[in-house]
Amino acid sequence: MNVSGRVAVVTGGASGIGRALCHALAEAGAAAVVVADLDAGGAERVAAEITATGHRALAAAADVADASQAQDLAGRVLGEFGRIDLLCSNAGIIARGGVELGDDAWDRMWSVNVQGHVRLARAVLPSMLERGEGRLVFTASAAGLLTQLGSAPYAVTKHALVALAEWLSITYGDQGIGVSCLCPQAVSTNLGETSRRQVPGATGLSPDASPSRQAAVDGVLDPETVAASVLEGIASERFLILPHPEVADYERRRAGDRDRWLRGMRRLQARLNAT
Numbered sequence: 001m002n003v004s005g006r007v008a009v010v011t012g013g014a015s016g017i018g019r020a021l022c023h024a025l026a027e028a029g030a031a032a033v034v035v036a037d038l039d040a041g042g043a044e045r046v047a048a049e050i051t052a053t054g055h056r057a058l059a060a061a062a063d064v065a066d067a068s069q070a071q072d073l074a075g076r077v078l079g080e081f082g083r084i085d086l087l088c089s090n091a092g093i094i095a096r097g098g099v100e101l102g103d104d105a106w107d108r109m110w111s112v113n114v115q116g117h118v119r120l121a122r123a124v125l126p127s128m129l130e131r132g133e134g135r136l137v138f139t140a141s142a143a144g145l146l147t148q149l150g151s152a153p154y155a156v157t158k159h160a161l162v163a164l165a166e167w168l169s170i171t172y173g174d175q176g177i178g179v180s181c182l183c184p185q186a187v188s189t190n191l192g193e194t195s196r197r198q199v200p201g202a203t204g205l206s207p208d209a210s211p212s213r214q215a216a217v218d219g220v221l222d223p224e225t226v227a228a229s230v231l232e233g234i235a236s237e238r239f240l241i242l243p244h245p246e247v248a249d250y251e252r253r254r255a256g257d258r259d260r261w262l263r264g265m266r267r268l269q270a271r272l273n274a275t
Helices: 016-027 040-052 067-081 103-131 152-175 191-198 223-236 246-256 258-274
Strands: 007-011 032-037 057-061 086-089 134-139 177-182
Touching: 007 016, 007 067, 007 103, 016 032, 016 040, 016 086, 016 223, 032 040, 032 067, 040 057, 057 067, 067 103, 086 103, 103 134, 103 152, 103 177, 134 152, 134 223, 152 177, 177 223, 246 258
Parallel strands: 007 032, 007 086, 032 057, 086 134, 134 177
Antiparallel strands: none
8 A cells, every 4th residue: 555645543643653653654645644542632742743744634532442432533534534544553551460460450451452453443444345445554562473571461462463453354355455463572662651551550661661671682663663664564565564573583483383482482581580
């Protein structure tokens, strides 16, 4: 897909990867960029930044974990612009911990990291299918292909999101709907800060990183670099977008010998815990 002249919706657009995506899409010639976020003020600021550069943007306050708000977001965009060409379903949260975390934390992460994407796809697909074209881009994580040391709910929900993206690609790929799945490792964002506001028990998270140093082994990317990878992936219509290319090798090793990979991950976890 050439994003020039397209109407794009970006959730989680007030900060981090979402904000960088909004700016990158505008600079690439998108007809309009809808900045959607639970943080209404942040969405307004990003939309204002974009309009100040001469591009068209609309701010929309939305909690994608709420089915009615996801539908309302799609309805507002269709009413304003007549179509949705590209959905960057980017919102996500994280919490440190495993099965000992309470149900409230697990439920909130499942609602945002999985059901939020389901609800958005449900909201935008009918109009895309009617027109016979559209693209869905889901921000998952390398954790969705591998794992996330220190956070069971993040690993579980991101694996589920990769599976959802694959299913949508298989089911609708021959009906004009393209699907991409973004799976970076460490990115310098405020994921920890935003998660603490949303997830009960989300303690011990640094303000700009994942809950362990696992993902930072291959370097921490800035959001703008990740956004550039997304636009390149959209242009080449790739399913898997890997800003950290090493992830492809890790996934192959995992699939080739799961027991060996698990032993290696246990060793990595022990090293990280010891330092």
